[in-house]
Amino acid sequence: xxxxxxxxxxxxxxxxxxxxxxxxxxxxxxxxxxxxxxxxxxxxxxxxxxxxxxxxxxxxxxxxxxxxxxxxxxxxxxxxxxxxxxxxxxxxxxxxxxxxxxxxxxxxx
Amino acid sequence: xxxxxxxxxxxxxxxxxxxxxxxxxxxxxxxxxxxxxxxxxxxxxxxxxxxxxxxxxxxxxxxxxxxxxxxxxxxxxxxxxxxxxxxxxxxxxxxxxxxxxxxxxxxxxxxxx
Numbered sequence: 656x657x658x659x660x661x662x663x664x665x666x667x668x669x670x671x672x673x674x675x676x677x678x679x680x681x682x683x684x685x686x687x688x689x690x691x692x693x694x695x696x697x698x699x700x701x702x703x704x705x706x707x708x709x710x711x712x713x714x715x716x717x718x719x720x721x722x723x724x725x726x727x728x729x730x731x732x733x734x735x736x737x738x739x740x741x742x743x744x745x746x747x748x749x750x751x752x753x754x755x756x757x758x759x760x761x762x763x764x
Numbered sequence: 765x766x767x768x769x770x771x772x773x774x775x776x777x778x779x780x781x782x783x784x785x786x787x788x789x790x791x792x793x794x795x796x797x798x799x800x801x802x803x804x805x806x807x808x809x810x811x812x813x814x815x816x817x818x819x820x821x822x823x824x825x826x827x828x829x830x831x832x833x834x835x836x837x838x839x840x841x842x843x844x845x846x847x848x849x850x851x852x853x854x855x856x857x858x859x860x861x862x863x864x865x866x867x868x869x870x871x872x873x874x875x876x877x
Contacts, residue, residue, distance in 0.1 A: 661806075686864040697768070697854050697868030698807070705863075743806060747864040754799075754807040 661744050661755030668734055669763050676758040677728040678744030686747040687720045687727035692757070693740045701742075702729070734762050766791045770855050770869035777845055778877050785840045785872045787855030795861040796838040797822065798830065800851040801871075807854065813838055814861065845876040 661678045668674060678687070686705055690698035702713050704720035704727060711718055717730045727744055739762050744755040768789045777783055789796065797812035799822075809822030813832040827849055829841040838857075842849060852873050856866040 659806075664804075688864050690866075690868075695870070697856075697870050698866075699868070700865055703863065703865055745807075745864060752809065752864060756804055756806040 659744055659746055659753045659755040661758060663758060664756070665759040665761070667761045667763065670734060670736060672734055674731040674734055674738070674760060675728060676742060676744075677726060678746070678755045679726040680746060680753070681725065682748070683724040684746035684748045684753075685724075687718075688745040688747075689716075689718050689727070689729045690743045690745060691740050692743065698743055731760075734760075736762050736764055738762050766867070768855055768857055768867050768869035770853075770872045772872060773870065774873050776875045776877065779846055780844050783842050783845060783874075785842075785853055785855075785874070787838045787840065787869060788836050789838075789855075789857040789867070790836065791857060791859065791867065792835065793857035793859050793867070794835065795858040796832065797856050797866070798828070798838070798840045799854045799856065800824065801854060802851050810840065810853075842874075845874075847876050850874060850876045 659678050659680050688703045689701045692698040702718040707724045708722045709720045715732045741757040741759050743757045771786045794815045798810040799807040801807050808824050810828050811830040813819045854871050855869040858866050
């Protein structure tokens with residue numbers, strides 16, 4: 656099936672910096688979601704987007720559902736050490752749900 | 765507390781020795797699914813279940829079986845494990861699959877020697 660192309664694969668940033676990651680696909684989706692996985696834990700939902708063009712915030716996190724329905728981005732502002740983890744994008748179209756390979760974020764204090 | 769519980773969390777086994785990874789959720793969710801996570805590949809769906817007695821294959825079902833006899837439980841069965849099934853496995857559930865919003869268990873790390 657179609658894959659989600661998530662980039663970057665990894666990021667090393669200083670505490671306080673802003674972060675941006677994105678996900679693209681050659682296919683359209685009805686829903687885009689962003690999950691975070693802490694070390695040794697399962698992924699946890701951060702943000703869900705249901706409408707093309709939708710821009711949603713959750714604290715320091717902001718995500719957008721691309722207008723073409725083929726992409727999404729996640730921004731994290733003013734990063735803190737607990738932002739460390741793997742961020743996954745996911746997208747759904749009917750019964751088909753896909754995940755990106757993840758962006759591993761490291762935050763240096 | 766709402767949760768998805770998997771057991772065992774860690775397991776080392778040998779090729780061919782049947783094993784079952786259990787998954788239980790206490791949220792009365794109809795939808796449940798299994799994923800495997802491998803480096804560089806993200807999460808790939810193995811099987812999913814829309815409701816009791818209804819299961820369907822995901823992207824990588826080969827070598828796995830599932831059953832859904834009760835709403836809360838969705839065990840993953842490896843009849844004859846092989847080394848390429850060494851992976852981190854996650855069970856997930858959802859109150860409404862159409863939302864795409866999944867609750868994940870903490871994961872089960874399986875090593876097949």
